[in-house]
Amino acid sequence: MTTSERDQVRAPTGSDDQVCEVEFDITGMTCASCVNRIERRLRKTEGVRQAAVNLATERATVTYDPTRTTPEQIVAAIEAAGYSAKPRQPTAPAAPPTLELAIEGMTCASCVRRVERALARTPGVQAATVNLATERATVTLDPAAPATLEQLQAAVERAGYTARPLTTPAAPAAPPLDFAAEEAAWRRALRRRLAVLALGVALTIPVVWIAIFRMDMLYRDYWLLALTAPVWAIVGWEFHRGALRATRHRTATMDTLVSLGSTVAFLYSIGATFTGHDTFYDVTAVIITFIYLGKVLEFIAKGRASAAIRRLMGLAPKTARVVRNGVEMDVPVGQVVPGDLVLVRPGDRIPVDGTVVDGASAVDESMITGESIPVDKGPGDPVIGGTVNKHGLLKVRAEKVGRDTQLAQIIRLVQLAQTAKAPVQQLADRVSAVFVPAILVVAALTFVGWLLAGRSPVAGMVAAVAVLVVACPCALGLATPAAIMVASGRGAEQGVLLKGGEGLQRVGDVDVVVLDKTGTITRGAPDVTDLVPLGPAGDGIGPARDFLRLAAAAERASEHPLAAAIVHYAEHQGLDLSVPVTRFAAVPGGGVRAEVDGHPVLVGTARLLAEDGVDVAPAREVIQRLEAEAKTAVVVAVDGRVAGVIGIADTVKPGAAEAVRRLRRMGIEVVMLTGDNRRTAEAIARQVGITRVVAEVRPEEKAAVVKRLQEEGHAVAMVGDGINDAPALAQADVGIAMGTGTDVAMETADITLVKGDLGAVVRAIELARAAMRTIKQNLFWAFAYNVLLVPLAALGKLNPVFAAAAMALSSVTVLSNSLRLRGTRTATLTAAVVFTVAVVAVGYGVYRGLSGHPGGFGGTASWAWGPREVHMAMVGQRTSRDIEHRFRPATLTVKAGDTVTWINDDRHPHTVTSGPRGQPDGRFDSGVMAPGQTFRYTFTEPGLYPYHCTLHPGMEGVVRVEAR
Numbered sequence: 003m004t005t006s007e008r009d010q011v012r013a014p015t016g017s018d019d020q021v022c023e024v025e026f027d028i029t030g031m032t033c034a035s036c037v038n039r040i041e042r043r044l045r046k047t048e049g050v051r052q053a054a055v056n057l058a059t060e061r062a063t064v065t066y067d068p069t070r071t072t073p074e075q076i077v078a079a080i081e082a083a084g085y086s087a088k089p090r091q092p093t094a095p096a097a098p099p100t101l102e103l104a105i106e107g108m109t110c111a112s113c114v115r116r117v118e119r120a121l122a123r124t125p126g127v128q129a130a131t132v133n134l135a136t137e138r139a140t141v142t143l144d145p146a147a148p149a150t151l152e153q154l155q156a157a158v159e160r161a162g163y164t165a166r167p168l169t170t171p172a173a174p175a176a177p178p179l180d181f182a183a184e185e186a187a188w189r190r191a192l193r194r195r196l197a198v199l200a201l202g203v204a205l206t207i208p209v210v211w212i213a214i215f216r217m218d219m220l221y222r223d224y225w226l227l228a229l230t231a232p233v234w235a236i237v238g239w240e241f242h243r244g245a246l247r248a249t250r251h252r253t254a255t256m257d258t259l260v261s262l263g264s265t266v267a268f269l270y271s272i273g274a275t276f277t278g279h280d281t282f283y284d285v286t287a288v289i290i291t292f293i294y295l296g297k298v299l300e301f302i303a304k305g306r307a308s309a310a311i312r313r314l315m316g317l318a319p320k321t322a323r324v325v326r327n328g329v330e331m332d333v334p335v336g337q338v339v340p341g342d343l344v345l346v347r348p349g350d351r352i353p354v355d356g357t358v359v360d361g362a363s364a365v366d367e368s369m370i371t372g373e374s375i376p377v378d379k380g381p382g383d384p385v386i387g388g389t390v391n392k393h394g395l396l397k398v399r400a401e402k403v404g405r406d407t408q409l410a411q412i413i414r415l416v417q418l419a420q421t422a423k424a425p426v427q428q429l430a431d432r433v434s435a436v437f438v439p440a441i442l443v444v445a446a447l448t449f450v451g452w453l454l455a456g457r458s459p460v461a462g463m464v465a466a467v468a469v470l471v472v473a474c475p476c477a478l479g480l481a482t483p484a485a486i487m488v489a490s491g492r493g494a495e496q497g498v499l500l501k502g503g504e505g506l507q508r509v510g511d512v513d514v515v516v517l518d519k520t521g522t523i524t525r526g527a528p529d530v531t532d533l534v535p536l537g538p539a540g541d542g543i544g545p546a547r548d549f550l551r552l553a554a555a556a557e558r559a560s561e562h563p564l565a566a567a568i569v570h571y572a573e574h575q576g577l578d579l580s581v582p583v584t585r586f587a588a589v590p591g592g593g594v595r596a597e598v599d600g601h602p603v604l605v606g607t608a609r610l611l612a613e614d615g616v617d618v619a620p621a622r623e624v625i626q627r628l629e630a631e632a633k634t635a636v637v638v639a640v641d642g643r644v645a646g647v648i649g650i651a652d653t654v655k656p657g658a659a660e661a662v663r664r665l666r667r668m669g670i671e672v673v674m675l676t677g678d679n680r681r682t683a684e685a686i687a688r689q690v691g692i693t694r695v696v697a698e699v700r701p702e703e704k705a706a707v708v709k710r711l712q713e714e715g716h717a718v719a720m721v722g723d724g725i726n727d728a729p730a731l732a733q734a735d736v737g738i739a740m741g742t743g744t745d746v747a748m749e750t751a752d753i754t755l756v757k758g759d760l761g762a763v764v765r766a767i768e769l770a771r772a773a774m775r776t777i778k779q780n781l782f783w784a785f786a787y788n789v790l791l792v793p794l795a796a797l798g799k800l801n802p803v804f805a806a807a808a809m810a811l812s813s814v815t816v817l818s819n820s821l822r823l824r825g826t827r828t829a830t831l832t833a834a835v836v837f838t839v840a841v842v843a844v845g846y847g848v849y850r851g852l853s854g855h856p857g858g859f860g861g862t863a864s865w866a867w868g869p870r871e872v873h874m875a876m877v878g879q880r881t882s883r884d885i886e887h888r889f890r891p892a893t894l895t896v897k898a899g900d901t902v903t904w905i906n907d908d909r910h911p912h913t914v915t916s917g918p919r920g921q922p923d924g925r926f927d928s929g930v931m932a933p934g935q936t937f938r939y940t941f942t943e944p945g946l947y948p949y950h951c952t953l954h955p956g957m958e959g960v961v962r963v964e965a966r
Contacts, residue, residue: 025063047076114132124153151167198236245261254438263467364379516734517672530571536620550572632681671716674687946960
């Protein structure tokens with residue numbers, strides 16, 4: 003957020019619908035008393051709401067009621083105080099106050115929708131946006147009657163969640179966070195989650211082993227109960243707590259699904275333990291542990307996704323070394339004020355934004371601008387807080403500190419981008435609003451449907467549990483924000499600031515990029531390009547260095563931009579300009595006259611020289627050539643004769659031509675838009691390879707040109723940097739502002755480029771397109787996952803164990819896919835591994851269900867599309883008095899044509915004899931089966947087939963055969 007935006011939000015509001023803000027440049031201030039005098043005078047001016055004056059920047063920011071005063075009246079008030087002022091930028095409506103809340107307790111997209119509705123319905127709220135990935139809410143308040151923080155917190159709590167403020171309307175910029183503390187808190191939370199997960203894994207492994215391999219274990223079901231109870235109560239507490247909280251508020255979330263599914267299986271197993279029926283403790287333990295594993299992986303992935311912004315926070319140093327009253331002292335960086343002199347030693351990070359007043363060094367700005375080559379800095383050069391001084395001692399005059407620094411504004415923009423939503427997320431939001439209630443209805447209908455179809459209640463329960471567990475609204479809620487979070491963080495590292503999801507989505511459709519010339523394609527400042535000596539040989543002033551030295555010395559006293567370019571070039575050539583200059587005179591529109599080191603010197607236009615009687619004929623050819631190249635020809639005469647010509651032009655930025663070529667390779671047409679004359683514009687266009695030029699356009703006509711391109715059916719991105727570009731940036735489908743430009747341009751744009759080179763435009767478009775591809779992939783996976791697996795679970799084709807694994811992996815897959823935007827090999831490999839595991843897990847679970855081997859539930863899931871083989875077990879369970887023998891499961895439902903295989907997993911011999919005990923019907927008889935032996939029988943006709951073991955009383959079972 004810019005300084006202007008923050009001050010607008012801080013401005014008090016009344017009953018008026020709108021207030022305005024304007025900045026003024028003030029001259030004549032010398033001390034703090036001047037500041038106080040101006041502020042007092044402004045605050046007494048009718049209609050002024052707030053006034054802040056900065057001595058270091060010599061600016062005043064004034065928020066006022068446009069119905070009661072005007073910028074002209076404000077200027078008059080400042081002048082009445084004894085100073086002069088002029089407006090710095092056009093007035094703009096003050097932004098409505100906003101604040102951010104950290105929301106705790108959200109687990110899925112349904113939670114997001116619920117919190118958004120609760121906040122939006124609060125009186126005094128204009129809009130609310132909630133982000134599941136960052137667990138933050140951004141609330142836009144009504145300026146006339148804003149809601150209080152207490153009202154917002156109460157609304158969130160009524161929805162079943164908790165909220166704490168990250169910002170307030172009075173301080174809309176988030177306070178600078180301690181990177182070390184933030185990282186330590188994240189690691190503590192991760193260690194806590196890993197400890198709970200370790201407990202779950204340690205208990206679940208023996209549960210599964212006993213359930214499958216130790217069916218003859220003494221007190222087997224009681225051991226399973228003892229091992230599963232801590233998993234259900236401790237590992238599953240996060241889900242149960244969320245479900246209870248949702249129930250109290252008459253809602254349902256993902257926690258409801260997980261808690262209900264695991265609890266149903268757990269409570270049924272407890273009842274079965276004391277009634278002698280089959281238990282499903284392994285399912286309860288595996289469901290909770292698998293899904294908790296998914297939550298831990300999701301937590302890690304979220305941490306990696308937000309690592310970029312944490313790294314940005316870590317760039318700000320804790321202390322600064324300042325000079326006050328001639329004494330050097332280390333102070334917390336928060337105590338540095340504008341105007342302080344800050345010492346930056348080699349290897350230190352620069353603590354504030356400011357200007358070098360002494361010293362020379364190279365500064366590494368890669369963490370802010372993405373530029374890998376250190377930038378040379380000397381007196382008068384600006385420096386950015388958070389960058390690294392490579393060598394040499396720098397003395398920096400602080401100008402912007404704390405929340406006003408460029409680093410703080412970048413962090414703020416990234417945070418705002420991460421809370422934004424792309425329009426493509428709207429469908430997911432609508433689905434998530436009804437997702438959990440719909441799944442609860444589907445689970446209930448599944449159970450009832452199985453009963454109505456004549457299936458056993460246990461089979462119906464298994465299918466219903468699978469439906470509850472497999473449904474995953476998390477992936478829907480994370481699909482968009484996860485990708486935006488990673489993309490915005492990655493962009494910040496590359497010097498590309500993405501402001502929100504809407505502009506991000508439009509970038510994917512862009513087929514025309516309009517480039518403003520000055521400051522975008524060119525540097526925006528004149529540079530010396532040609533140096534042509536014309537003096538006669540032997541006169542001592544002909545060589546280039548000689549006449550350049552005299553011309554630059556004469557121009558030192560001039561304030562003209564062309565003069566500054568000549569002086570700057572001469573200084574970089576190492577010329578000594580400390581020669582005596584007398585009789586200096588500036589000629590408006592012509593140039594300068596001076597006597598330099600005893601030589602009369604003229605520097606300016608050919609007309610100026612001709613008026614002074616200098617023959618400019620020797621320079622005519624050079625002047626014509628330079629003007630044909632859209633350059634300004636500055637003629638130099640020494641001792642009444644032409645000594646040479648200096649060519650000056652607004653030069654093309656390095657890398658501009660390559661950027662244009664890359665845009666064209668991406669299928670994007672590049673258009674130059676400029677107010678310059680056509681000859682100059684076409685000369686620049688030829689240098690960078692642009693074929694379509696719109697020249698001689700007035701500032702107010704730029705937006706009309708963009709609109710005309712849109713009417714031709716193009717999706718247009720506008721790249722500019724000035725106030726006069728702001729309307730065109732707003733008109734374009736996507737506005738891209740150069741960070742070297744004005745605040746107005748950056749406020750209007752969808753994307754801001756910190757460094758301001760055209761290569762960043764290409765990176766911005768590539769990153770935005772990659773982010774949109776990732777969002778679409780995430781949404782496809784989230785929808786396809788639920789659309790495919792929920793019906794399979796309802797039909798009994800998906801074992802709850804595999805359903806839990808698939809559910810846990812769904813959100814992790816979305817996050818891992820988003821992490822690919824970081825561009826690292828590790829992130830790409832991780833995404834590939836996770837996606838492969840997810841597909842294999844889902845596919846294997848479906849295969850098990852369709853092939854009649856659901857696992858963990860015996861043969862209870864009996865619907866299949868073809869003949870299959872179902873396994874039964876004969877086991878013996880030791881009790882305190884004897885060994886109880888049983889068929890496991892005792893009741894089995896199959897289809898006609900299925901083969902049932904009985905396996906003697908006991909240490910004692912058994913038989914499988916058809917018919918009730920004492921009434922064998924002769925249909926099948928295995929004879930005596932030794933331990934480890936099997937017996938198979940294929941049931942061809944529908945019916946009810948009881949069977950028993952002739953060797954052990956009470957060992958009975960039944961097979962229900964249904965028509966296929």
